[in-house]
Amino acid sequence: MIRVENLVYRYDAGAPDCLQGISLDIEDGAHTALIGPNGCGKTTLIKHLNALLFPRAGTVCVDGMMTTDVSSVREIRRRVGMVFQNPDSQIVGMTVEEDVAFGPGNLALPSAEIRRRVDECLAMVGMTGFEKRAPHSLSGGEKRLLSIAGVLAMNPRYIAFDEPTAYLDPAGKQRVLEIIRRLNRAGMAIIHIAHDMRDVAEADRVVFLDRGQVLRTGTPAEVFEKADLLIAVGLDGLPGGCGS
Ligand SMILES: Nc1ncnc2c1ncn2[C@@H]1O[C@H](COP(=O)(O)OP(=O)(O)OP(=O)(O)O)[C@@H](O)[C@H]1O
């Protein structure tokens, strides 16, 4: 599991803390949704889960390894995959297959195993046949799928998705949500930042952040019960609320 304890963070000395003492457990195999208004710290929080950022105070512990332990960072980054909001930021290869092979290539795996992972992960996101395409020639939705395949190729235990359905049309959204559902059913722990409540109705647990603090946590039904509060911070897709 991933255990976050009293996590405090600020980007610049002198700036206010944008995470103000967050405590959170992410259980093995659970689907954890992270919601909250723009700027509340969702992206900053998930960047702590795979040692892209380090706490100013408090700790983040992944399967017993502290993210601040330099000798653990490599393994933590392998175990905790990140699908960022902008897929362009994750493209590294000249072709789709090269892009997916990049991560496993860095693990010094045998080439047959890398090939197997590339084929399997492209199939998993429905991108078989795109192997030789240039990533920059793909549509936004296809790039999103490619970035998911690249993360899957590392064989992670946890994947954090930062607003994975943003900018997608309804069919593209459904495709991504179905992939997330399938991965979760197969036992992968999912951390899912969402702006639309309908995207996280199936989550095991919803964590509602506001101004760097956990305001509420519980099942979707428990958290969405007090719809007024969520509408007040501008979240979409509440039953009977705005945007639904
Ligand atoms: N690189 C950075 N340098 C300085 N401040 C930053 C940086 N990234 C984020 N911040 C600030 O930290 C706070 C939290 O930002 P963060 O991106 O984590 O919010 P978020 O909940 O993901 O928002 P959104 O829903 O808009 O993606 C915001 O006040 C933001 O302005």
Ligand SMILES: [Mg+2]
């Ligand atoms: Mg964000």
